[in-house]
Amino acid sequence: MKKWIPLILVVVMAGWFLSGLHQKPETDLHVREFGKLPVLMNGRFQPFDSIARNSLLQIRTKQTVYESEGGKAQTLSAMDWLLELMMKPEAADDLKVFRIDNNEVTELLKVSDNQKYYSFNQLKPQLAEVEKQAERIDKIESANRTVFESQLMKLYEMLNLYQRLGVSLKPPGTDDFAAELDAYQKSIGPGMAAVQARDAGQKFDQDAFNTLIGFMGAYNTVASFALPLTIPPTDPNAPRDAWQNIGTNLMQTARTGEINPATKFYAEMVTAYRSNQPDDFNRAVAGYQTWLGERFTRQVRKASQEYFFSTMEPFYKATVIYVLALVLALCFWFNLTDWLRRSAFYLIILAWFIHTFGLVFRMYLEGRPPVTNLYSSAIFIGWGAVILGMALEKIYRDGIGSVVAASAGFITLIIAHTLALTGDTMEMMRAVLDTNFWLATHVVSVTLGYASTFVAGFLAIIYVLRGLFTTTLTAETAKSLARMVYGIVCFATLFSFVGTVLGGIWADQSWGRFWGWDPKENGALLIVLWNATILHARWGGIVRERGLMNLAIFGNIVTSFSWFGVNMLGIGLHSYGFTDAAFKWLILFISTQLCLILLGLLPQKIWRSFQPRSAA
Amino acid sequence: MPKDLFKLFSSLRLTVACLLMGCILVFWGTLAQVHLGLYKAQNEFFRSVFVYWTPNGSGLHIPIFPGGYLLGTVLLINLFCAHLRYYQPGKRKIGIVLIHFGVVLLLLGQMLTDFLSRESALHLRIGETRNYSEADRAFELAVFDTTDADSDKVVAIPCSLLVRRGEVSDAEMPFTVRVKTFYANSSLVQQSQPGYQPVKPTAGLGADVWWREEPRETEMNRMDMPSALVEVVTPQGSLGTFLVSAWMDRPQTFTFNRRNYALVLRSERYYLPFSLHLIEFRHDKYPGTDIPKNFSSRVRLQNLDNHEDREVLIFMNNPLRYQGETFYQASFDPDDHGSILQVVHNPSWLTPYLSCVLVAAGLLIQFLSHLIPFLKRRLVAK
Numbered sequence: 001m002k003k004w005i006p007l008i009l010v011v012v013m014a015g016w017f018l019s020g021l022h023q024k025p026e027t028d029l030h031v032r033e034f035g036k037l038p039v040l041m042n043g044r045f046q047p048f049d050s051i052a053r054n055s056l057l058q059i060r061t062k063q064t065v066y067e068s069e070g071g072k073a074q075t076l077s078a079m080d081w082l083l084e085l086m087m088k089p090e091a092a093d094d095l096k097v098f099r100i101d102n103n104e105v106t107e108l109l110k111v112s113d114n115q116k117y118y119s120f121n122q123l124k125p126q127l128a129e130v131e132k133q134a135e136r137i138d139k140i141e142s143a144n145r146t147v148f149e150s151q152l153m154k155l156y157e158m159l160n161l162y163q164r165l166g167v168s169l170k171p172p173g174t175d176d177f178a179a180e181l182d183a184y185q186k187s188i189g190p191g192m193a194a195v196q197a198r199d200a201g202q203k204f205d206q207d208a209f210n211t212l213i214g215f216m217g218a219y220n221t222v223a224s225f226a227l228p229l230t231i232p233p234t235d236p237n238a239p240r241d242a243w244q245n246i247g248t249n250l251m252q253t254a255r256t257g258e259i260n261p262a263t264k265f266y267a268e269m270v271t272a273y274r275s276n277q278p279d280d281f282n283r284a285v286a287g288y289q290t291w292l293g294e295r296f297t298r299q300v301r302k303a304s305q306e307y308f309f310s311t312m313e314p315f316y317k318a319t320v321i322y323v324l325a326l327v328l329a330l331c332f333w334f335n336l337t338d339w340l341r342r343s344a345f346y347l348i349i350l351a352w353f354i355h356t357f358g359l360v361f362r363m364y365l366e367g368r369p370p371v372t373n374l375y376s377s378a379i380f381i382g383w384g385a386v387i388l389g390m391a392l393e394k395i396y397r398d399g400i401g402s403v404v405a406a407s408a409g410f411i412t413l414i415i416a417h418t419l420a421l422t423g424d425t426m427e428m429m430r431a432v433l434d435t436n437f438w439l440a441t442h443v444v445s446v447t448l449g450y451a452s453t454f455v456a457g458f459l460a461i462i463y464v465l466r467g468l469f470t471t472t473l474t475a476e477t478a479k480s481l482a483r484m485v486y487g488i489v490c491f492a493t494l495f496s497f498v499g500t501v502l503g504g505i506w507a508d509q510s511w512g513r514f515w516g517w518d519p520k521e522n523g524a525l526l527i528v529l530w531n532a533t534i535l536h537a538r539w540g541g542i543v544r545e546r547g548l549m550n551l552a553i554f555g556n557i558v559t560s561f562s563w564f565g566v567n568m569l570g571i572g573l574h575s576y577g578f579t580d581a582a583f584k585w586l587i588l589f590i591s592t593q594l595c596l597i598l599l600g601l602l603p604q605k606i607w608r609s610f611q612p613r614s615a616a
Numbered sequence: 617m618p619k620d621l622f623k624l625f626s627s628l629r630l631t632v633a634c635l636l637m638g639c640i641l642v643f644w645g646t647l648a649q650v651h652l653g654l655y656k657a658q659n660e661f662f663r664s665v666f667v668y669w670t671p672n673g674s675g676l677h678i679p680i681f682p683g684g685y686l687l688g689t690v691l692l693i694n695l696f697c698a699h700l701r702y703y704q705p706g707k708r709k710i711g712i713v714l715i716h717f718g719v720v721l722l723l724l725g726q727m728l729t730d731f732l733s734r735e736s737a738l739h740l741r742i743g744e745t746r747n748y749s750e751a752d753r754a755f756e757l758a759v760f761d762t763t764d765a766d767s768d769k770v771v772a773i774p775c776s777l778l779v780r781r782g783e784v785s786d787a788e789m790p791f792t793v794r795v796k797t798f799y800a801n802s803s804l805v806q807q808s809q810p811g812y813q814p815v816k817p818t819a820g821l822g823a824d825v826w827w828r829e830e831p832r833e834t835e836m837n838r839m840d841m842p843s844a845l846v847e848v849v850t851p852q853g854s855l856g857t858f859l860v861s862a863w864m865d866r867p868q869t870f871t872f873n874r875r876n877y878a879l880v881l882r883s884e885r886y887y888l889p890f891s892l893h894l895i896e897f898r899h900d901k902y903p904g905t906d907i908p909k910n911f912s913s914r915v916r917l918q919n920l921d922n923h924e925d926r927e928v929l930i931f932m933n934n935p936l937r938y939q940g941e942t943f944y945q946a947s948f949d950p951d952d953h954g955s956i957l958q959v960v961h962n963p964s965w966l967t968p969y970l971s972c973v974l975v976a977a978g979l980l981i982q983f984l985s986h987l988i989p990f991l992k993r994r995l996v997a998k
Contacts, residue, residue, distance in 0.1 A: 043902025043909070229904045241903045395994055431908045431932045438933070487987065494979040501722070501972040510933045512735065512944040512960035514968045515726060517658045522646040526639055533635040540628030558639075569650055 006343040010350050013321050017354055020312040030282045034269070035079040037288065038296065038303035040229035040243040043428035047303035049310060051228060052082035054424045055165060059158045060097045060117065061421055067095060085162070086169040087273040093120040098158060102151040108133070120162060130156055164227040169246060170270045171218040178271040181259060184250070187211045188257050216254060222247025231262045236295040261291055306365055314358030315379065319413040321351035326406035332399040333472055344402045345393055351409060352386050359383055366426050369440035371447050372433070375416055375425040377563070380444070382412025384451035385458075388488060392459075396480055404458050408451075432510050442502035446524055449496030450559050453527055456488040457556035457593075460549035464600040466609065473609035482545045485552050486538065492555075493531040500524040519569050523562030530558045550600040557593050560586060626697035634691045637682060641667070644681075653833075663730060688723050695720060711985065714978030718971040725967025733962035736886050738943065740894035740915070741954040747891035749959040750883035753839045755862055757846070758882055759789060763875045774884060775800070778844055791850040791872060796857060799829040801840035804863050817845060819856030820868035820879070827861075844881065848872075886959075888941065890919035895927065897955040899948060911945050913955040930957065 026032055035049035053063050056078040065076040076084070076095070085092040096117035100106055106113040109126045123130075134156035137149045145153065170177050190205060191212025197204035226245035233242035244252070246263060253259050265288035272280035293300050329344035359379060363370055370380045389405025419425075433439065463481045467473040473481075503524060504514040515521060534551045537543045543551060564586050604610050624630060645661030652660065661667055664683035670676060682690075695716050703709070736749035757778060761769040771786045778784075778798045785792040805812055805826050812826035833840050843861035847854055850872055858868055860881040867878035893916040900909040912931035917924065917938065930936050936943040942965070946958035 040904055043905045043907055243903060245904075395991070428902045428905070428907050428909070431910050434909065435933045487990075490979075490983050490986075494976070494983055497979065498972065498976045501968055501975070504968055505972065506933075508965060508968065509935065510944065511946070512935065512942055512958045513733075513962075514729065514965070516654075517645065517649075517662050518654065519646050519649060522642050526642050529635055529639045529642065533632055533639065536628055536635060537632045540632060542629060542632055561643075566646065569646070 002337070002339040005339050006346045009324075009343050010346045013324070013347060013350055017312075017314075017317045017321075017350075020317075023311070029083075029273070029278045030285055031077070031079050031083060032307075033282070033285050033289065034083060036300075036304045036307045037285075038292070038299040040240060041227060042424050044426065045240075045299045045302050046424075046426075047307045047310075048082065048228075049079050049307050050424075051165075052078035053310060054420075055161055056081060056097070057421055058423055059162060060099050065095055065097055082165065083273065085166050087270050089166040089172070092166070093124075095119055096122075097162075098123060098155070100151075100155060102148060104148040105151050105155060108152070120159075123159065127159070130159065161227070164225045167222050167247075168226040168228055169230065169266055171222050171247075173218070174270075175274060176271050177267040177274075178264075181264065181267045183211075184215045184253075185257075185259055187215060188254055192254065212254070216251065219247050219250040223251050230266065231260050232292070232296055232299075234260060262288065265291065302365070309358075309361050309365060312358075314354050314361070315413050315416065318351045318354040318358065319410050319417075321347055321354065322406045322410035322413070325351060326403060326410065329399050329402035329406055333403075333466070333470075341397070341399050341402065344399070344406065345390075348386065348390060348393075348402055348405045348409070352383075352390065352405075355379075355383055355386065355409065355413075362426070368429070369436055369444060371443040372429060372439060373425065373427065374567070375419040377443075377447050377450075378412045378416035378419060380447050381451040381454065381563075382409050382416070384448045385409070385412065385455050388452060388455045388491070392484055396484070398477065398480070400459065400462055400477075400481065400484070403462065404455055407458065408455065435506075438502070438506040438509075442499055442506050445495045445499030445502060447499070449492055449499050449524075449527060450563055452488050452492035452495060453531065453555045453559045456485050456492060456552045457554075457559070459485050459488065460552035460600075461556075461596055463549045464553070464596055467607045468599055468602065469608060471608050471611070473607075478545060478609075482548060485548055489531055489534050489552065489555075493528065493535060496524065496527045496531060500528050519566040520562075523566040526558050527555075527562055530555055546600060546604070550597050553593055553597050553600065557590050560589055560593075622697060622701070625693055626701040627694075628698070630694050631691070631698070634687055634694060638687055638691075641681065641684065641687060685727070688727065692720060692723055708985075711978045711980075711982030715975050715982065716978075718974030718976075718978060721967055721974065722971035725964045725971065728964040728967075729962055732964065733960065734886070735961075736959045737946065738892065738957040738959050739954065740892065740913075740957070741949070742894050742897060744954075745891050745893040745918075747889075748885040748887045749957075750885055754884040755842050755881055756884040757793070757844070757860060758867075758880050759793065760867070760878045760880075761788075761875060762869070762878050772885070775842060778842075778846075783849070790875075791848050791855070794847040794849050795844055796847055797845040799827070799843050801830040801832050802843040802861065802863075803828055803830055803841070804843065804861060815845060815859050817857045817859040819848075819870065820858040821864065821866075822859035822861075825859060827859075842881065846879070848879075886961075889921060889939065890917060890924070892917055892943070892957075894955055897948060897952065899952050911948060911955075913945055913957065 023032070032049075035052065036047050038045050038047060039051065040046075041051055056063055056065070063078050065078075065081045067074055067076065081092070081095065081097065084095070096115070096119045098118045098120070099116060100109070100118055101116070103113050108129060109118075109123055111118055111122050130152065133152055137145060137153050140149065166172075171180075174180055187208065190208035194204040194206070194209035195212065198209060223245060224247070226247050229243040229245050231244045231246055231249040233244075235242075246266065249260055249263055253263075265284050268284035269281055269288075272278075272284060289300070325344045325347035328340050328347065332340040332344060359370055362376065362379075366372065370383075371377045385408035386405045389401045389403075389408060391401070392404065393399070393401025395401075429439075459481055463473065463478065463485075467478065500521070503521065507516065507521070508514040530551075534543075534548065534555070537551065538548055568583055568586070641661060644667075645657055648661060649657040660683075662684035665686045666679035666683050667681040668677040669680045670678070699713070699716065703713075736751050738746060738749040740746060755775045757773040757775075759771045759773070769788060771788050773784050773786075773793065775798075778795050779800065781795045781798055783792045783794045804815075804822075805828075806824060808814070808826055812828045815822050815825050815827050817823065827843055830841075841862040843859065843863065845857050845859055847857045848870065849855070855870055855872060858870075858879055860868070860879055862881055862883075864881070867880035869876060869878045871877070894913060895916055896914040898910065898912045898914075900911075901907060902909050910931060912929055914927060914929050915936075917926055917928050917936070919925075928936050930943055930945050932945055935945075940961060940963065942960045942962070944958040944960065945955070947956035948954060949956075
């Protein structure tokens, strides 16, 4: 029976992952179908669903809205929420979606601080105050802002995003958009005649003039604030710059007299949604899908692929499986039955395949090498570390490789998830980064250098913890751990050196200097120097087994500084990856590593594994 | 004694010590950038023999830590001696030799770069042609003889001479320039403000200007704006004092012995034996965003010496390399009608490429030569 447990576990978890393929058919509004529609935002084509997920993640730090107001509790998906916001903003304004954690901010907003989430209507009375503060804070460099200032600035940006999304599909105040569009089209002919007559100084029809100007005023607001470019050009071969937001498109209609079919479809959707006519809504969505499918096959395909990717949630599911594998592998250390070890190992292989599926799918969607920003660096570091862990497990079969692989996998994916809270993770690359060659060579090697340094550090942590607190670190295990660490440090030196020098060469290609002592470059150099120090110290006999372990743990600190710390300094050409909330986590991480080194320095006679056992 | 010295300089302990100090120096120097700025921190920590400490209020310079040059040199000597001591001919050590040879090349190349490379900027508006680039942060006092319409004779006095506040004379100038006051960084105002002194030049512009000396800039993206009060002294007597400043673009003119002269404090110029003409500058953004997608300059390269005349497209990650100078797309004017090219003269630019290949090959050889036998043993044993 026990022989089969590992396989059964793998089959169950694989089934759970694949269950994402099947979705219950939608009975009421076809929200998911709407969510697949392609739009252009942040410079790339994406489905509405991605805008909904990314925006809600930024505003609420979750991909769902939980609402328990009025007795009945309900959970809205990100797309449910965005649809409400774009089509019925007056109702969406009561949903508690703004997450505010800072007391000083809640005080400024004059709202009670005993809740975590606030609705737009709760914040509305203090909008002017937020704007006033933001205007002042905007002039302060982000590195010099206080916690209050950066939190307020974040809120300001969220409010901005929220309000702009709210006018992205219909003008504010419009109820029956489809009917309004008809009226608008009828007003164009007489209205334009009146405008021309007025400009020529002739008699003109004041009513026709006023009607048209009234429409134009509202559409002008939409044109300047609507965020996604939702309306495709009528000519399918036009460049992507020809996509417009709905406001710009309606303004342009005044000149052409023809309303874009896409605008009509969207207006029908809005009217149907607001008058609660699911059938009409679904018909409009399906009609628009057909219309688009005939003209913009590529964009429709890309959007539905991205939608598929988001619903499969490969990174979330891989995380869960890594955690399960970690628990099993840790159990194996104390209860040495081989089915535990094998279960853990097989599950890691499954999780790694799902991880790889996510990584490769992302690369395909973006058309880029694996690492393009901090978010994807976390995913890739995890991916590389898991491979190293699996290789160690394959060679040594002692559960250590599995623990390393599973922990690295789940920790890095959690870090990636946290980083995703800052916005679209597939954003377009700034001009200097827009080169697949260097992203594929320099960034990948540096990231593999990070991954392997972390793996070495993690192995060393296992050595210290097992040696000090348990009796499981036998002389043989200790020796093989030392070999693993040594081997991985060699590997890390190779990748970090090559990656760092390639980075310098890239800099030489784009900025005209190989080395500028920029913080990010220094961070990478530190990893190289540190790994070289470890190797030379080992060769020179300056450190032995335990010293090697302590140096390797310190490698974790060096790597985390290089990966995150330098971004927090906020200087230099590389500071595009700035992040501030991560600071306290970095400090926490560094302190734990220092504690582990202190533990590693404790005299050997109190290490439980090194007690003279033969005497007993 | 020399034997002991050789032992010391060839020891692995010294290597480890240097590497450790290197780590500390890099870390420290990186943190220091927050306060000192990239430029100053670079000079104090990495382009120096020692890192100095100046106790508050004292003029002392106490060396407290080895700087980048010292550590680099010691590491080089160490490497050299260690190879003399431990080198054994044969295939086994080829990886190690390659790695270290690559590192030596990298270090030497970078030291050479530090001494030999020169960076400057070439600012072109659309339709403009130039045959010189300008220093990023060095200024010169240019004195022209403008009497002959077709050619100007220029005497350029670098700021390093002005700082000494003495008299400057040149065979090309029938007068001397006496520096009365020189501020390496300054600000000028047009009405009296607290902290500002009236300049009171006796000739030329600036009769109603007040000035103030400012602390030297340490930020990478800002630069010093020097100003000076100079007196033109002829054998027949003084022609008056002139205010010259980096804040003033227009040359100031005076006449002596029926010849016309002009004075201006401007960015130091490096003349090129060819010229560049900006035909078009493009700044593309991703649709619906402000994220820059591409910057590019289409320029016409003209070299009268060999009658070369061609169009070149310079864009991000694609510089123009020509006659030892490299032109990079660096920046642009806010109105998108002008382009700023970074001009780098660096004779040792190829060393990192070579060293990268050597070290990578060495590490791979070294790594695989241990890994493969180990894996064989291990997997056979199972």
